[in-house]
Amino acid sequence: MKALVTGGTGTVRSKVIDELLHRGVSVRALSRNQRTAKLPVGVETLVGDLLDPVSVEKALEGVDKLYLLNAVAPDELTQGLIAVDLAKRLKLQQIVYHSVFKAEVFKDVPHFASKLAIENALREFDLPFTIVRPNYFYQNDLALKDAITKAGVYPVPLGTTGISAVDVRDIAEAAAIALTGDGHLGKTYNLNGPDILNGDCVASIWSKLLGKPIRYGGHDMDAFEEEMRTKSPSWSAFDIRMMFQGYLERGFTAGKCDVEALTKLLGHPPRRYEDFAKEAASAWAAA
Numbered sequence: 001m002k003a004l005v006t007g008g009t010g011t012v013r014s015k016v017i018d019e020l021l022h023r024g025v026s027v028r029a030l031s032r033n034q035r036t037a038k039l040p041v042g043v044e045t046l047v048g049d050l051l052d053p054v055s056v057e058k059a060l061e062g063v064d065k066l067y068l069l070n071a072v073a074p075d076e077l078t079q080g081l082i083a084v085d086l087a088k089r090l091k092l093q094q095i096v097y098h099s100v101f102k103a104e105v106f107k108d109v110p111h112f113a114s115k116l117a118i119e120n121a122l123r124e125f126d127l128p129f130t131i132v133r134p135n136y137f138y139q140n141d142l143a144l145k146d147a148i149t150k151a152g153v154y155p156v157p158l159g160t161t162g163i164s165a166v167d168v169r170d171i172a173e174a175a176a177i178a179l180t181g182d183g184h185l186g187k188t189y190n191l192n193g194p195d196i197l198n199g200d201c202v203a204s205i206w207s208k209l210l211g212k213p214i215r216y217g218g219h220d221m222d223a224f225e226e227e228m229r230t231k232s233p234s235w236s237a238f239d240i241r242m243m244f245q246g247y248l249e250r251g252f253t254a255g256k257c258d259v260e261a262l263t264k265l266l267g268h269p270p271r272r273y274e275d276f277a278k279e280a281a282s283a284w285a286a287a
């Protein structure tokens with residue numbers, strides 16, 4: 001079986017590729033740049049852009065299945081529909097679509113609304129789909145080394161209700177199982193971690209691990225958006241602000257059934273944030 005994996009050089013892509021190779025799948029990866037050095041031996045790279053139907057069609061030719069991950073972009077919906085429509089035209093056997101948890105509850109967040117529309121197209125136009133809906137990634141926090149270890153602050157505005165963040169390794173494993181196993185067509189899998197994590201609780205995990213006080217930075221959303229604008233385009237800062245504001249207002253927590261369902265899919269319980277943080281702290285200390 002041959003699968004096309006999109007998601008360029010992103011966080012999830014390499015883990016999904018590892019899981020597919022481990023299961024004997026032949027993999028083609030789509031990226032906007034030829035950076036083959038980063039890919040494991042045997043993975044075919046195809047340079048293309050998800051906004052360009054000609055290159056997407058070329059990337060899909062000769063593959064049986066598609067793992068579709070779109071980066072957060074102002075044209076995410078168009079990119080997603082181009083891939084979905086062409087996969088239908090080329091009669092692919094399965095599209096595993098990387099969406100987001102609770103997309104229908106966050107219709108005011110641009111990148112959630114785009115994903116919901118793509119999910120709707122997959123369902124309405126009778127495609128052979130499986131949808132994976134991950135919560136917030138643990139691995140996002142790898143970018144917080146200086147804030148946590150130097151400034152002593154956990155700066156992500158997780159609020160008090162909290163989220164059921166998940167490890168990218170569990171997302172990749174779930175995606176590969178859905179792509180290679182039987183009985184996953186038409187299914188939607190929520191991918192959540194086992195713990196409800198809020199700002200204070202994550203700060204206390206880091207305090208315990210590092211042996212010094214790490215405080216939660218709070219959730220002043222105007223200040224957060226302004227800070228985001230210093231490192232990201234304005235539309236993106238707004239989009240991410242709306243997402244965190246939604247977490248504060250509506251929560252982003254999983255139910256017991258969601259975690260049980262993921263445990264059953266993976267064949268083991270989803271990884272815990274505390275263990276991820278322990279690994280990150282050791283890697284930071286060793287660096």
Ligand SMILES: NC(=O)c1ccc[n+]([C@@H]2O[C@H](COP(=O)([O-])OP(=O)(O)OC[C@H]3O[C@@H](n4cnc5c(N)ncnc54)[C@H](OP(=O)(O)O)[C@@H]3O)[C@@H](O)[C@H]2O)c1
Binds near residue numbers: 031
């Ligand atoms: N972060 C979270 O907590 C979280 C939680 C749930 C869902 N999600 C969803 O997960 C996705 C992000 O995953 P990620 O973090 O692995 O991705 P990422 O790190 O944002 O990277 C995605 C990659 O896609 C490629 N790309 C961007 N635009 C493209 C285009 N027009 N055509 C082809 N390739 C393009 C880029 O690689 P090249 O430069 O190599 O082309 C980019 O590195 C988003 O859809 C996000 O909404 C994220």
